[in-house]
Amino acid sequence: MAAPGLMDKLVSLCKRRGFVFQSSEIYGGLGSVWDYGPLGTELKRNIKDRWWHSMVRARDDIEGLDAAILMHPKVWEASGHVSGFTDPLVDCKTCKSRFRADKLEDAQCPQKPSKHPGEHSTCQLTEPRMFNLMFKTFMGPVEESASVVYLRPETAQGIYVNYLNVLQSSRQKIPFGIAQIGKAFRNEITPGNFIFRTREFEQMEMQYFVKPGEDAEWFERWRVLRMAWHQELGLKPEKLRWHQHAQNELAHYARAAYDIEYEFPFGWQEIEGVHNRGNFDLTNHQNASGKKLEYFDQAANSRYLPEIVETSAGADRVTLTVMVDAYREEVVEGETRTVLGFNPSIAPIKVAVLPLVNKDAMPEMATALFNDLRPRFACFYDDGGAIGRRYRRMDEVGTPFCITVDGQSAEDQSVTVRHRDTMGQERVAITQVAAYLAERIVP
Amino acid sequence: MAAPGLMDKLVSLCKRRGFVFQSSEIYGGLGSVWDYGPLGTELKRNIKDRWWHSMVRARDDIEGLDAAILMHPKVWEASGHVSGFTDPLVDCKTCKSRFRADKLEDAQCPQKPSKHPGEHSTCQLTEPRMFNLMFKTFMGPVEESASVVYLRPETAQGIYVNYLNVLQSSRQKIPFGIAQIGKAFRNEITPGNFIFRTREFEQMEMQYFVKPGEDAEWFERWRVLRMAWHQELGLKPEKLRWHQHAQNELAHYARAAYDIEYEFPFGWQEIEGVHNRGNFDLTNHQNASGKKLEYFDQAANSRYLPEIVETSAGADRVTLTVMVDAYREEVVEGETRTVLGFNPSIAPIKVAVLPLVNKDAMPEMATALFNDLRPRFACFYDDGGAIGRRYRRMDEVGTPFCITVDGQSAEDQSVTVRHRDTMGQERVAITQVAAYLAERIVP
Numbered sequence: 001m002a003a004p005g006l007m008d009k010l011v012s013l014c015k016r017r018g019f020v021f022q023s024s025e026i027y028g029g030l031g032s033v034w035d036y037g038p039l040g041t042e043l044k045r046n047i048k049d050r051w052w053h054s055m056v057r058a059r060d061d062i063e064g065l066d067a068a069i070l071m072h073p074k075v076w077e078a079s080g081h082v083s084g085f086t087d088p089l090v091d092c093k094t095c096k097s098r099f100r101a102d103k104l105e106d107a108q109c110p111q112k113p114s115k116h117p118g119e120h121s122t123c124q125l126t127e128p129r130m131f132n133l134m135f136k137t138f139m140g141p142v143e144e145s146a147s148v149v150y151l152r153p154e155t156a157q158g159i160y161v162n163y164l165n166v167l168q169s170s171r172q173k174i175p176f177g178i179a180q181i182g183k184a185f186r187n188e189i190t191p192g193n194f195i196f197r198t199r200e201f202e203q204m205e206m207q208y209f210v211k212p213g214e215d216a217e218w219f220e221r222w223r224v225l226r227m228a229w230h231q232e233l234g235l236k237p238e239k240l241r242w243h244q245h246a247q248n249e250l251a252h253y254a255r256a257a258y259d260i261e262y263e264f265p266f267g268w269q270e271i272e273g274v275h276n277r278g279n280f281d282l283t284n285h286q287n288a289s290g291k292k293l294e295y296f297d298q299a300a301n302s303r304y305l306p307e308i309v310e311t312s313a314g315a316d317r318v319t320l321t322v323m324v325d326a327y328r329e330e331v332v333e334g335e336t337r338t339v340l341g342f343n344p345s346i347a348p349i350k351v352a353v354l355p356l357v358n359k360d361a362m363p364e365m366a367t368a369l370f371n372d373l374r375p376r377f378a379c380f381y382d383d384g385g386a387i388g389r390r391y392r393r394m395d396e397v398g399t400p401f402c403i404t405v406d407g408q409s410a411e412d413q414s415v416t417v418r419h420r421d422t423m424g425q426e427r428v429a430i431t432q433v434a435a436y437l438a439e440r441i442v443p
Numbered sequence: 444m445a446a447p448g449l450m451d452k453l454v455s456l457c458k459r460r461g462f463v464f465q466s467s468e469i470y471g472g473l474g475s476v477w478d479y480g481p482l483g484t485e486l487k488r489n490i491k492d493r494w495w496h497s498m499v500r501a502r503d504d505i506e507g508l509d510a511a512i513l514m515h516p517k518v519w520e521a522s523g524h525v526s527g528f529t530d531p532l533v534d535c536k537t538c539k540s541r542f543r544a545d546k547l548e549d550a551q552c553p554q555k556p557s558k559h560p561g562e563h564s565t566c567q568l569t570e571p572r573m574f575n576l577m578f579k580t581f582m583g584p585v586e587e588s589a590s591v592v593y594l595r596p597e598t599a600q601g602i603y604v605n606y607l608n609v610l611q612s613s614r615q616k617i618p619f620g621i622a623q624i625g626k627a628f629r630n631e632i633t634p635g636n637f638i639f640r641t642r643e644f645e646q647m648e649m650q651y652f653v654k655p656g657e658d659a660e661w662f663e664r665w666r667v668l669r670m671a672w673h674q675e676l677g678l679k680p681e682k683l684r685w686h687q688h689a690q691n692e693l694a695h696y697a698r699a700a701y702d703i704e705y706e707f708p709f710g711w712q713e714i715e716g717v718h719n720r721g722n723f724d725l726t727n728h729q730n731a732s733g734k735k736l737e738y739f740d741q742a743a744n745s746r747y748l749p750e751i752v753e754t755s756a757g758a759d760r761v762t763l764t765v766m767v768d769a770y771r772e773e774v775v776e777g778e779t780r781t782v783l784g785f786n787p788s789i790a791p792i793k794v795a796v797l798p799l800v801n802k803d804a805m806p807e808m809a810t811a812l813f814n815d816l817r818p819r820f821a822c823f824y825d826d827g828g829a830i831g832r833r834y835r836r837m838d839e840v841g842t843p844f845c846i847t848v849d850g851q852s853a854e855d856q857s858v859t860v861r862h863r864d865t866m867g868q869e870r871v872a873i874t875q876v877a878a879y880l881a882e883r884i885v886p
Binding site for chain 1: 461467470472485507508510580821
């Protein structure tokens with residue numbers, strides 16, 4: 001079981017060390033909106049780059065896309081979001097608060113917080129009404145219904161409406177995929193758990209287009225690949241599991257769906273979904289747009305609407321997962337050290353370069369080594385305070401290697417490399433440091 | 444002078460080869476919103492990565508940030524955007540159209556397109572009214588004034604409100620900077636020129652915090668650095684110039700401002716601004732939030748509000764600039780070839796691997812080389828059609844190197860490397876190809 005209070009400690013560390021800040025904090029914050037600080041920005045970038053590399057650059061059969069957040073409103077009519085992307089809400093006539101009708105047991109009556117809405121004698125709840133989760137705005141100078149556009153609630157539709165353009169320009173053949181990283185927005189009534197559920201979030205989605213009848217086979221293949229990706233990221237296997245959507249849980253578009261779940265301190269929660277969407281989306285867009293979206297199979301001389309297997313991960317959720325999974329506290333020589341045990345490939349800082357003391361040519365040697373390493377590795381130079389404190393500061397932000405220039409360095413041109421996880425140290429020749437690190441920081 | 448029709452040709456190439464597609468094209472498109480296709484996504488990624496590397500990773504004095512698009516609405520009151528970020532609009536009572544009052548000469552009367560609004564005898568224009576350019580939406584379940592939030596019209600404010608958090612967590616000292624890449628939104632009445640002016644766009648901004656009185660000196664330094672960056676990107680120096688804002692052009696926040704302009708087919712236009720903002724922004728946020736935003740200078744034992752030098756570039760504009768600048772047509776042996784002469788470091792595809800013919804072990808050798816190169820370089824394998832046609836296809840998307848496996852390759856383990864710009868070819872040993880490319884594709 002996860003330690004109680006871990007989330008509080010993590011939120012505090014994230015602020016103190018510059019991973020995640022509350023948005024607009026000087027104005028009291030904005031509900032469930034968060035900003036990434038210097039180290040969080042690098043961590044999330046590394047995770048997104050790793051996903052992009054494995055999904056797009058290392059494969060011949062997947063093309064990248066970067067569609068805009070604003071799309072034609074008819075996209076969301078065709079996709080079913082305008083009519084169906086809703087939560088049921090109830091109002092309390094006494095206190096004027098609004099709640100999700102299907103989550104009343106998670107809420108508190110504002111007048112009597114020990115009770116759920118509806119339980120307090122004064123509560124007067126209305127019948128549930130459906131509330132659309134899409135943020136809407138107006139494009140152009142006039143605020144009228146004709147100018148309503150939505151902030152996309154998912155990136156997937158940007159892929160579907162571009163699928164023929166991508167197919168034709170890239171000369172791909174089915175089976176092939178289109179991958180995209182981008183922001184999406186949902187006006188959630190009950191966001192929460194730090195950056196787990198936020199109203200503005202970033203998705204890493206891939207839609208794989210296959211021949212009708214081959215969807216089940218590709219669905220299984222993508223399940224295997226995606227679970228392997230999370231494990232290669234360094235997540236503990238025992239904290240990962242599959243959740244299969246039962247027939248009555250399936251979204252309207254899905255033939256089959258599995259979630260990859262992680263065991264957070266707040267329970268098992270989805271971090272990625274793998275969905276067999278069949279030809280639901282392309283059928284809808286073909287009907288609504290009047291444009292033929294069929295694929296022409298030259299070899300078989302036949303036309304068909306492809307079926308789609310989707311892999312949909314949250315970049316913010318994976319970033320949170322990586323931090324929760326990496327966080328540990330250990331007692332070392334009577335003191336507690338906090339460690340973020342990141343996989344070196346995603347650590348925001350790979351190497352710290354530290355002169356043991358600020359004299360005897362140590363700063364000069366350390367600076368020279370720092371400048372030498374920096375073009376290849378994310379490096380940090382620190383000459384402030386006792387060496388033990390500097391090691392602890394690097395442990396706390398997940399830096400896998402600390403290199404210390406000490407009294408012996410000038411004599412034999414060697415340094416110590418100190419390992420975050422074992423705290424073990426070894427001497428390495430300065431000329432060998434870059435190769436030593438490159439071997440241990442495998443992308 | 445740029446060739447007439449160049450923009451039309453570029454827009455067409457962008458669609459055909461997968462650089463840029465019209466958003467929601469199957470629904471007739473959405474005004475001035477564009478999606479990046481496979482090659483455009485890589486090109487823009489490479490430009491953004493290059494900026495991030497030069498501004499954040501290669502420097503000790505600049506920290507990265509990734510603030511959310513949604514911010515507390517008080518941010519935009521304090522910044523002056525709620526009251527002042529407006530365009531003057533007039534309505535025509537006859538045709539019910541709306542125009543920018545200060546750009547009437549660029550518009551057409553809908554009833555008499557040969558005339559400007561106001562010139563046709565039936566035109567009945569109202570007095571100008573101010574129209575705010577921020578997109579607004581509602582957060583939470585109730586659409587009321589208390590829940591209005593805005594899509595940020597610039598990323599800069601996300602940096603200002605986080606400046607103390609970044610300073611404290613990173614242990615930087617002034618002078619230091621904060622850099623950010625992210626989307627911003629402006630409800631422009633007259634967007635246009637392809638991806639030059641769009642309602643949704645991506646900024647690459649850096650705010651540099653300096654000691655009062657040192658602003659002018661840092662302003663000059665950043666001007667030099669930013670112009671150099673664009674030139675290193677490969678832009679032709681004669682197409683770049685400075686435009687100094689005259690006193691009456693200066694934005695309300697600026698002490699001094701220079702634009703880096705590029706000569707597009709549609710005229711000289713801004714691609715980046717360098718602004719001396721003084722302490723305008725921090726003063727406003729300190730007053731509006733009631734939070735002290737002063738910096739404590741330990742060495743001098745004094746407190747002050749820093750002054751700010753901003754460098755603000757458009758990622759979409761730079762992407763367009765790079766394509767316009769790289770585009771050329773040449774007559775070669777009686778045929779026109781189209782070339783995008785990208786700097787190799789930002790080309791979406793670095794290397795094409797081509798078997799001369801699909802027999803005699805050439806495909807096997809080419810595939811082996813392709814697999815060997817792919818982890819290091821963005822590669823494309825093409826075995827379709829005559830070799831000359833394949834070279835042309837790569838010229839058109841800016842691929843700097845084509846490697847051809849031919850009849851001699853099996854005999855002496857060598858290949859030809861063909862250069863995009865000169866069309867010259869040279870033989871290189873297969874074992875040397877990776878080193879040959881690495882030398883010529885300098886990041």
